[in-house]
Amino acid sequence: MGGRDYGPFLRTLKEAAALIGSGEDRRITVVHHNDTDGIASGAILRRALERAGFQVENLPIERVHPAFLPAIHTPARRIILYVDLGGQGAGEIARHIREGSRVLILDHHKPGIGGALGLHHVNPEFFGIDGDRECSAATLACLFALELGSGNEDMAPLALVGSEGDHQLPGGRAEGLNLQLLQTALSRGDLRRDPESGAGVYRIPRLQDESLQEVSDWIIALAVNGYYRGGSELALDFCLEGPDRRIRDFAREMGEIQREKFRRELEALGEAGAARETDVSWVDVGPRFHPLGLKAIGLFCEELVRTGGTGKEDYVVGFQSFPRDNPYLGSYDGRETKVSFRVTPALRKRIELGEKPDLMALVPEAAARVGGFAEACHRFSAACTIPEDRIPEFIRIFARGAGAPR
Ligand SMILES: [Mn+2]
Structure with missing residues (x-):
């Protein structure tokens, strides 16, 4: 310090x-x-x-x-x-x-x-x-x-x-x-x-001796994947009281739901993988990931990259429609879609070399052009929200920016 x-x-x-x-x-x-x-x-x-x-x-x-x-x-x-x-x-x-x-x-x-x-x-x-x-x-x-x-x-x-x-x-x-x-x-x-589990591993005796990383994994399963089923409440209980049977069962169930949704989506895409536009691979899962939280689409984009379902040097873009009902705040019918962005490892190298624009340079502007807003923008991952009916237009605008020489 x-x-x-x-x-x-x-x-x-x-x-x-x-x-x-x-x-x-x-x-x-x-x-x-x-x-x-x-x-x-x-x-x-x-x-x-x-x-x-x-x-x-x-x-x-x-x-x-x-x-x-x-x-x-x-x-x-x-x-x-x-x-x-x-x-x-x-x-x-x-x-x-x-x-x-x-x-x-x-x-x-x-x-x-x-x-x-x-x-x-x-x-x-x-x-x-x-x-x-x-x-x-x-x-x-x-x-x-x-x-x-x-x-x-x-x-x-x-x-x-x-x-x-x-x-x-x-x-x-x-x-x-x-x-x-x-x-x-x-x-x-x-x-x-x-130290037996590795350098820099810490455990919390009060939470059944789980490590910091394990506790974090539980919270993600409960509160992120389980958000639209009220899993955040269980995550709060878990932090204060530790895992009980009900919490473990729910977390396991949400994990299974996520794996099954991802498997089906990959299967539906088939051999061809994601749709392609110049320099962009994209997928629109609509409401099919419900009840998973809106982080699911970003994770799915990463899965697509891992399984080779994208172009080699592409920006990877995923759309997941915004659920109509929030478990805490009631209904909302804005008809919006969450958009997640990732890059393939080969594209990441080119961005680092300055040959291609990074996501901070692309996403806020493209989102604003279709009446949306950027949320969390980093260089190699980003997210924004746009109106559902402007997805095709958004892809064109984003692809044009992505294809432009740096
Ligand atoms: Mn934080």
């Missing part, structure tokens, strides 16, 4: 905890991502806020979609805490805040430009702390929990689960604020090193 001064950041967290902890209202809604880091964050906050006398409602979501904000910001919800998401949509969220309600965002993703009035946004990135490497959302949530009460130190292992899920512990090495909580958890015996 090199004697880094986290004082100003921790003071801001303390103020945020005071803001939430004070007041008469004892009902709070925690809105969080449904991936490993988000679920671990949601579990930490549920336990810590319950200990502080709150009645806690967890709302796990796949992303902040403008259409769902009115369903989140209802009059009955007076205190809303966003964690692991919300930072990039702060401006949009601010427009839905009702008078007399309090909204706090705890996020570690690089915030967009421009602030938002009427809400508090605590983010390590504001303090020069790298939210991609030194502080997962679960670490942030745990530090917030420690400001609510020092009795929450037992939540530190879950902070590391979130860090693992967000790939912030390469080879088991933690940095920055993640490292602080790793030391807390080890010194209390809430986490133990397991």
